[in-house]
Amino acid sequence: MRGLGWRTYLPRLLRFWRRSLQFRTVAITVMLSSVAVGLIGAYMSISIGDNLLSSRTEQINAEAARANLIAQQLFDDAPTTDETDPVELATLGVSVQNAIASSTTTPGGTGIALNRTPGQQTQQVLQPTSSRNFPDEVVTVEMREQLAESPGEVLLQSVMLPGGEPGLVAGSQLSVPNAGVYELYLVYDLSDAQRTLGFVQQTLLLGGLALIALIGAVTYVVVRLVVGPVRLAAETSQKLAAGQLEVRIPEKGEDVIATLARSFNGMADSLQHQITRLAELSRVQQRFVSDVSHELRTPLTTIRLAGDMLYDQRESFPPATERTAELLHTQVQRFEVLLADLLEISRYDAGAVDLDLEPTNLVRLADDAVDSMRALADERGSDLRVVAPGGYFEAEVEARRVRRILRNLLGNAVEHGEGRPIVVTIDSNATAIGIAVRDYGIGMAAFDVEKVFDRFWRADPSRKRTIGGTGLGLAISLEDATLHEGWLEVWSEPGEGTCFRLTLPRERGVPISSSPVGLPPEEPVDTIEEAHA
Incomplete structure (x- = not known):
């Protein structure tokens, strides 16, 4: 469980990074400040260290030269007879060592040594002497060779x-x-210089950390002052989008934020007024359509009964009267369909439509819809085919509404299919069932495809509907698909035909991942060849 928590920590941090402008601004500022302070601190540390070493080296070099001068002067002032007692020579060496030690003013001196240069033959020999704390191992062969090459210098x-x-x-x-x-x-x-440099570096580190923390705190306060009103405006806009039209941003001061608040509130007032007015107009329109539709049902029923009586007795009428009775019967039927569609649209607009879901075999449903339209398709010369490669398909739908969608799509295909084959393809995946109705007729341009689901819209206004229809079929089909939480999409190319694809979820509440049917679907070669024959 602990490992799982660590694995989810990074995605949470990345998600918080993307969502929080305040955190992102403070983090970027702190990171850039850390880089800048680090570079400046490193430069200052190196510069101070170099200066400390340089000054210490110059001081030691001067002191070593002074010590050499003192020692050489003591040796030069000593007696130079050949009979110098070795004890006196040793005493002189100790005196030189003490004189050098007493002349040392630089702190940190740890030892003095006087060594004989090898390879000499002299009358007297001064035994090498050194102080008790002198580390002999620090005198290397390389340094002794350099001294032999540079006898007059201090190395x-x-x-x-x-x-x-x-x-x-x-x-x-x-x-x-x-x-x-x-x-x-x-x-x-040189430990004293090292300690001084360490103290300076520690001071720079603590000062840099304090500076970064101060910069982060200042940035947090400044960003909070700026982001706070922006966050409030975002929350207010979300509430407005959710329908709470009365919310507003508090107006304080006269700065830019206050100007933004006043502008936003003015926009919200205007939107509230327009939305309220449009909502009222929509309610009036819906009520008008609903009332008119209901009021028309009674006289339409009377007219239909009278028309049916005339239609049943048409053979006894003169030819002109007989034709008039037939036209009256046809138009009354179309009027009833239009009135039913208007009532259905008004229910959708009022949000008063509920689904009666039940498991339904969509292949059988599609077969039923195709059979009901086959006679009309035969009159137009179109061959209706059902392609169901996956076999048995079942989903939780309201069969009446899905059947209405398919009838509308099939009627539209027969109307514009130009007598060519019409193929109904059904397939499914884990989350959805797709039904595509494909014709090979005249097709539509891209502009017409965008308008195809609009109410009472026709791609060619001069083209008459030869099989009836009210102009509301595709709009109602789209509403039915949306009510099922599904998709109704269209593809069309001029001269290539049109394909409508209905995608429905297999279970209510389970989102659709993708449609199992292509748009347009891949079809058998013989169907394509026959369609273009």
């Missing part, structure tokens, strides 16, 4: 002292009368 070399502290060795040559050439080594401990 410096960085070393690591036995305690792990940094140090500096200063070496020079001395000429001892009757004893030859000797090497003077002074070792200095």
Whole structure:
């Protein structure tokens, strides 16, 4: 469980990064400030360290040169007879060592050594001497060789002292009368400079962290002052979108944020007024359509009964009267269909439509719809075919509404199919069932495809409906599909035909991942060849 929590931590952080402008701004500011402070701190640390080392080196070099001068002067002032007692020469060496030690003013000196340069033959020999704390291992062969090559110079070399502290060795040559050439080594401990540099680096680190924290806090406060009103405006706009038209942004001050609040509130007032007015007009329109439709039912029923009586007795009428009775019967039927569609549309507009769902075999439903339209298709010369490669398909739908959708799509295909084959394809996947009605007729342009579901719209106004229809069939079909939480889509190309695809969820409340049928679907070669024959 702990590992799972760690695995979900990064996605949560990324999601919070994308959603929170305040967190993103503060984080970016802190990161950039950290980089800048780090670069400046590194530069200052290196610069201070170089300056400390440079000044310490110059000081040690000057002191080593002064020590060499003191020692050489003491040796030059000593007696130079050949009978110098070795004890006196040793005493002189100790005196030189004490004189150098007393002349040292630089803190950190750790030792003095006086070594004989190898390879000499002299009358007297001054035994090498060194202070008790002198680390002999810091005097390397390379340094002694460099001293032999540069006898008049003071050489410096960085070393690591036995305690792990940094140090500096200063070496020079001395000429001892009757004893030859000797090497003077002074070792200095640089731990004091190292501690100073460490203290400076620690101060820079703590100061940098404090500065970054201060920058982050200041950025948080500033961003909060700016983002707060923006967040309030976003929340208010969401409430407006949800239908709470009375919410407004508080107006405080006279700055840019206050100007934004006043502008937003003015826009909200205008939207509320327009939406209220349009809603009232929509209610009046819906009530008018519903009332008129209901009021027309009674006289239409009377007219239909009278028309049916005349239609049943038409053979006894003169030819002109007989034709008039037939026209009256046909138009009354069309009027009834139009009135039923208007009532259905008014119920959709009023939001008073409920579904009566039950498991339904959509292949059988499609077969029934095709059979009901087959006679009309035969009159127009179109061959209706059902392609169901997946076999048995069942979904939770209201059969009456789905059957109405299919009849509307089939009627539209027969109307515009130009007598060519019409193919109904049914397939399914884990979440949805798709039904496509494909014709190979005249097709539609892209502009007409966008308008095809509008009420009372026709692609060619001059083209008459030869099989009836009210102009509301596709609009009602789209409402039925949406009521089922499904899709009704269209594809069309001029000269290639049209395909309507209905996609319905297999279970109520389960979202559709994708449609199992293509738009348009792939069809057998013989069907395509016959359609274009």
